[in-house]
Amino acid sequence: MSGDQTGVVLYWRPLCTFCMKLRFQLLFSRLRYTKVNIWRDPEGAAFVRSVAGGNETVPTVTVGGRPLVNPSKKELLRAVAAHAPGSMTSRA
Template structure:
């Protein structure tokens, strides 16, 4: 299972979520949509044309789940659900 967070360097909610995930010991891959046009296109494709971050993607053997601006509680619950 892989957790990816699409972010920007200036996004306050992104910084908060990353900090909370780190405190919880949850590892993730970070992709800055300002530095990666393909990532920006993906974020827009799952957010009705908007570059809304943080956009969180969990890849598991059962597929991909995308959440926009989730809380750390939501991310933890999602990870528990897809790993069960």
């Protein structure tokens, strides 16, 4: 599973403090993304291992099909602006 090739996919797992932090930071952003719990999705877990040196390092995010392993909010939004600007909803 390589995720959405045009949008944003956030691979995460329960109890991961780094995942919780990034998801909280994105709560009030205008970013639309799909969440994949790697403990419930074996294909998602395999994808994360394939881009994280064999480890299940989360959060891993794909932006327009490009993987980012444990990105900061700033890194993620910069990648979205460059590779998946359609993932940002417009302001009302």
